[in-house]
Amino acid sequence: MPHTHQKAWDRLAEQVVLELPRPMGATSTVIDPTYRLDPAEVFGRGAPLVVEIGSGSGDALVAGAQARPDWDFLAFEVWRPGIGHALAKMGETALPNVRVVEADAAVALQTLLAPGSVREVWTFFPDPWPKAKHHKRRIVTPDLVDAVVALLEPGGVWRLATDWDHYAEAMREVIGADDRLELVSTDRAPLRPVTRFERRGTEAGREITDLAYRLR
Numbered sequence: 001m002p003h004t005h006q007k008a009w010d011r012l013a014e015q016v017v018l019e020l021p022r023p024m025g026a027t028s029t030v031i032d033p034t035y036r037l038d039p040a041e042v043f044g045r046g047a048p049l050v051v052e053i054g055s056g057s058g059d060a061l062v063a064g065a066q067a068r069p070d071w072d073f074l075a076f077e078v079w080r081p082g083i084g085h086a087l088a089k090m091g092e093t094a095l096p097n098v099r100v101v102e103a104d105a106a107v108a109l110q111t112l113l114a115p116g117s118v119r120e121v122w123t124f125f126p127d128p129w130p131k132a133k134h135h136k137r138r139i140v141t142p143d144l145v146d147a148v149v150a151l152l153e154p155g156g157v158w159r160l161a162t163d164w165d166h167y168a169e170a171m172r173e174v175i176g177a178d179d180r181l182e183l184v185s186t187d188r189a190p191l192r193p194v195t196r197f198e199r200r201g202t203e204a205g206r207e208i209t210d211l212a213y214r215l216r
């Protein structure tokens with residue numbers, strides 16, 4: 001981790017990065033599947049909850065939390081330097097409406113949160129795994145669709161973005177196959193800032209696809 005990110009980690013991780021039980025050891029990305037997180041207890045209030053899958057360096061997380069102080073934001077990220085970078089973006093003080101879980105979102109979201117407790121799920125620029133032999137590593141799978149459907153409150157929205165046409169098609173195929181979700185928008189997600197992944201895609205001549213699915 002660069003020095004400034006490490007310093008931000010040392011300053012803010014205790015307040016922002018949740019320490020959760022990990023049966024396979026402290027460095028494992030798997031949270032105890034019997035453990036349930038209570039957002040009202042964690043954030044000290046009841047507020048609409050946004051879950052971000054793969055927050056990377058925290059651009060959308062920090063911008064979103066600053067724009068919507070009345071919402072709470074829970075991010076999942078497996079890449080600790082990215083979490084350090086997100087903390088550095090907060091500056092001297094932690095944003096009170098942000099918490100980060102250092103864990104595999106695809107696994108944790110199966111069990112960690114109560115059904116129907118999430119207003120929005122964000123999956124922006126998930127790792128594209130462009131080679132056909134690696135497509136099975138992509139995070140948007142029927143299992144993730146099931147987990148997201150269970151988590152969303154009625155009318156809740158899953159927002160996705162990608163700069164890879166074939167991943168966008170695969171998202172439409174996998175999510176569109178589930179009639180509990182309805183495609184309601186392909187406009188840019190309202191709170192999504194430009195990140196380096198979007199910039200990189202655009203510079204390489206790729207088009208950005210935004211998808212928003214609402215729970216019926």
Ligand SMILES: C[S@@+](CC[C@H](N)C(=O)[O-])C[C@H]1O[C@@H](n2cnc3c(N)ncnc32)[C@H](O)[C@@H]1O
Nearest residue numbers: 054055056076077078079104105124125127195
């Ligand atoms: C291409 S980056 C995009 C980051 C960010 N969403 C953005 O738009 O800038 C994808 C991120 O997802 C994270 N990631 C990949 N698989 C994950 C998983 N199973 N659980 C949590 N994070 C994951 C990666 O570590 C990486 O930081």
